[in-house]
Amino acid sequence: MVNSKSAYSVAGKKQKNDTHIIVVWVDNEAGVLARVVGLFSGRGYNIESLAVAEVNQKENISRITIVTTGTPQVIDQIKLQLKKLVPVHKVADFKREDKNVIFKEMALFKFVANSEKLIKAFKACKNFNPVVLDETNKSKVIQITALRREIDKMSKNLTKFGLVSVSRTGAVAMTRGSDVFK
């Protein structure tokens, strides 16, 4: 090892990283997304995907869903740091493996191909609630909703059917059953 001459301590033992979905309810005001995202970049946390929109117009509340990876200690810090932000109301945290939570992403696929391939493309999407949003005799735009890794896989497999463009959202999450996160 080359002698480092940095003035700070070397990194300690590395722990295992987990993927978590963090949901943040915030006041929908100017700059609030920058505060949340800036906290992640400033403290060196990851953002895998991000989805944000106003969910309560009366009270001006937006819901931000962030997929992130980190050690348990880092995930804890993320939650605690988020809770300190003034416009943040509450923070929920789910593990990706959590069976009680539904995670979904939406993707739009554009295919340009002959009609035979276009039909195959639609069939290939059938497990993921496909909706045809636009159609010509040379092209098709299909919307699907699925898990992140399913969409990853689909976008790889569908190139053979003339997939030319993919647009997708970040994950959104909702708990199962009648419970509401307080």
Place this chain on the structure above:
Amino acid sequence: MPKLYSGAEIVFKCLEDQNVSHIFGYPGGAVLPIYDELKNFNSIKHILVRHEQGAGHAAEGYARSSGKPGVLLVTSGPGATNAVTALTDAYMDSVPLVCITGQVPTHLIGTDAFQECDTTGITRPCTKHNWLVKDINDLAEIMHKAFEVATTGRPGPVLVDIPKDIQFQKTKYKNYQKVKKLNGKSHDNFSQKNIDDLIGLISKAKKPIFYTGGGVVNSGPKASELLRELVYATGFPITSTLQGLGCFPADDNQFLGMLGMHGTYEANNAMYSCDLMINIGARFDDRITGKIDEFSPKSKKVHIDIDPSSINKNVKVDLPIVGDIKSVLTSTLKTLKKSKKNFSKSNKHQISNWWEKIQKWRSKRSLDYIGSDETIKPQYAIERLYELTKDRDAYITTEVGQHQMWAAQHYKFNKPNRWMTSGGLGTMGYGLPAAVGVQIAHPKKLVVDIAGEASVLMTMQEMSTAVQYNLPIKIFILNNEYMGMVRQWQELLHDKNYSESYTAALPDFVKMAEAYGCVGIRAKTPEELDDKIIEMLNTDRPVIFDCLVDKQENCFPMIPSGKPHNQMLLGPKDQKEKKITGKGRTLV
């Protein structure tokens, strides 16, 4: 019809309602309407600084020494960016500041107008919260909320950015009513169970230690009183971080001195070997913990802090207690008195071995240095300064570097709020403007900035402020012509390659003092030092004291790189035996 007030008037109405008596600032185009109103508000005195960073540090000194939030008022663009260092410093050291900045008129925002910058964008990571006021009707509410955010929970800086057109617009002003809770972010949420657990740990511990920090100061003078009561009631040893000095009397036998990189041998060894560590208002900073994997390996750790995000951030603790230190200590004392009467006596035997061990470490006398008759040793200078000022309830500020550590080691503080230093950010140039702020808050008190010649040159222009307002601050410069701490690391870690750490062409500080219209004093030998210090103390004007000290002196003891607390470098003699090599270099 109710009276209408301009935005500028509302700013001052809010400051009045918040009982602000002093603001530190510097005018400029985008705050002219506010400056125009200044004359109509007699209860608020404006202190004109010479650089916006100076305004920020002065406000910090004011806040830290008085417990009240410090307020600064600066213009847009460069005014705001110059204040960023001070805001970051306040953020790191949890000092409540309210920074009011001017902004270009709303219709020009985003057009790269003259003196425009994205102030809220730039200061977002270095404030607790900031606001850009886009509607005159929001101004009063935002101003009051700014004070609330700055002073509640873990204190810190906030910023309110007010475009020039908003300062001119008019609206009604509603009288202010203090609200108690802020968005559910008050953090006094510990339970009696936490306290019972703490008492349980206290009564079982054989090798306990209190490790206290700046949170005790921030919790108010009452917290320091309670801390003393608790420490006496338990008979446990106590050590303090740099920011916590003064909460417990430094000349008390139970006090082990400061801990950390330049802490005492006994404090660091006790931290390493203890079986119970009670952290009160400190944050396990890397200058304290050293190598984290080997930090106090055998202890149960209790962490009392108002900020939940401080818990388990750097060091995993066994018993977190989230709350204001004052209320946690009140409950702890109450429970302790109820369940264990005369605990310190009944427990004396249980921790007697521990105290014996501590006395053994103490007998190393790790703060000793080799004296000299010819040159002034910097440690000696601070010792003499302490001896000659200890009966005067002095307020001490510092810059950053060797002199800061020597001041922390050799100046003994007995009261909180007497010690203002930049710990987290380590801002050279903090001390002089901070002294200005302290003197504003305490006009009759002795205020000394223990400085290094390199640091003090960074904000020297504020001497002009001190002269303007007749602030008799004393700038006590330990002048070794080097950036001493940089030189020390280069000596110990970089094979004495003193790259750019020597300041050639230093100014003549005595003549400089005269040029500013204050008093310059120089001390060259240990023999004349006392007389010169007394001369300084007897001068009722600002003084720059140029104390020529040993140029080679290093600051010891020191936890060398890559080492845990129990492996300290003690002094020049010890150093030869334990040369820092290899991986160790990274850790300093």
